[in-house]
Amino acid sequence: MALFSAPIGVERVQMIKGNGMGFDRIVQCKYVGMRGGITNEGKQLKVAVCDDIMPVACYYKEMVEAILRQLEVKGEVAVYTEAGELLSSQTGYEIVFLDIELSDSNGLQVAKKLRERKGHEKIIFMTNYNQYIQEAYKVQPFRYLYKSDPEEWVREAIIDALEENEERQGMLLEGDGQTRCIILDDILYVEALGDEIAIILEGKEKYIVRMTLKAIYGLLESRFIKCSRRVLINPRHIQAVEDASIILNGDVEIPMSCREKKSVKQKYREYIKKSVKW
Numbered sequence: 001m002a003l004f005s006a007p008i009g010v011e012r013v014q015m016i017k018g019n020g021m022g023f024d025r026i027v028q029c030k031y032v033g034m035r036g037g038i039t040n041e042g043k044q045l046k047v048a049v050c051d052d053i054m055p056v057a058c059y060y061k062e063m064v065e066a067i068l069r070q071l072e073v074k075g076e077v078a079v080y081t082e083a084g085e086l087l088s089s090q091t092g093y094e095i096v097f098l099d100i101e102l103s104d105s106n107g108l109q110v111a112k113k114l115r116e117r118k119g120h121e122k123i124i125f126m127t128n129y130n131q132y133i134q135e136a137y138k139v140q141p142f143r144y145l146y147k148s149d150p151e152e153w154v155r156e157a158i159i160d161a162l163e164e165n166e167e168r169q170g171m172l173l174e175g176d177g178q179t180r181c182i183i184l185d186d187i188l189y190v191e192a193l194g195d196e197i198a199i200i201l202e203g204k205e206k207y208i209v210r211m212t213l214k215a216i217y218g219l220l221e222s223r224f225i226k227c228s229r230r231v232l233i234n235p236r237h238i239q240a241v242e243d244a245s246i247i248l249n250g251d252v253e254i255p256m257s258c259r260e261k262k263s264v265k266q267k268y269r270e271y272i273k274k275s276v277k278w
Contacts, residue, residue, distance in 0.1 A: 045075030
């Protein structure tokens with residue numbers, strides 16, 4: 001296991017910036033700002049269209065692909081003409097355009113089954129009828145669209161779905177002559193280095209940013225857990241919470257202060273409860 005417990009100071013900063021910890025890439029950056037869900041560096045947006053009429057399904061596929069190109073979002077759009085094919089798919093879709101009246105199933109029942117398997121899809125119902133509206137909201141759809149609605153409404157639904165998708169929120173950084181977006185879910189932990197912070201990503205990437213831990217915690221408090229006065233961890237990557245430390249993915253061990261121990265365990269329980277909720 002890697003144990004990061006060296007004291008803060010010049011030596012600590014030099015070690016973080018050096019190669020002794022096995023990082024493939026260390027970049028000095030400037031913080032630019034937070035960005036909503038239209039951030040997909042390293043990620044493909046997964047969209048499904050399910051309609052039992054193939055020409056209609058293909059029409060929506062082409063429309064969605066065109067909208068994604070306009071938004072400069074990399075994505076893949078899959079077409080299903082049978083509900084069973086969609087439900088048996090192992091792909092984790094972020095947005096599902098779902099016809100309410102399918103030949104082999106009721107779209108409302110399909111949405112219910114998607115919810116029962118605790119998926120986080122943004123379900124957008126498509127229909128020619130309004131009699132399903134009240135019943136549709138029992139399965140918590142993201143949007144209810146008529147097939148006659150203009151393309152601009154579909155575009156708006158996609159933008160809103162992306163903006164509300166926490167898994168696609170990111171942090172904009174400038175460094176090495178380019179602007180990059182760091183997906184928050186990819187961050188293992190953040191560590192204070194005096195007047196700077198180190199943002200450690202899953203894998204072998206580290207970004208050094210001129211910013212205080214207090215400032216970054218103000219931005220990430222709802223998503224990260226403070227385990228000491230120097231370190232914030234991403235609960236998404238926790239493997240185990242031990243008596244005096246936290247084990248993250250990659251067998252990274254982070255010391256936990258006695259002062260924060262109770263708070264860490266409570267917040268991690270809250271995270272687990274939230275993550276299994278639909």
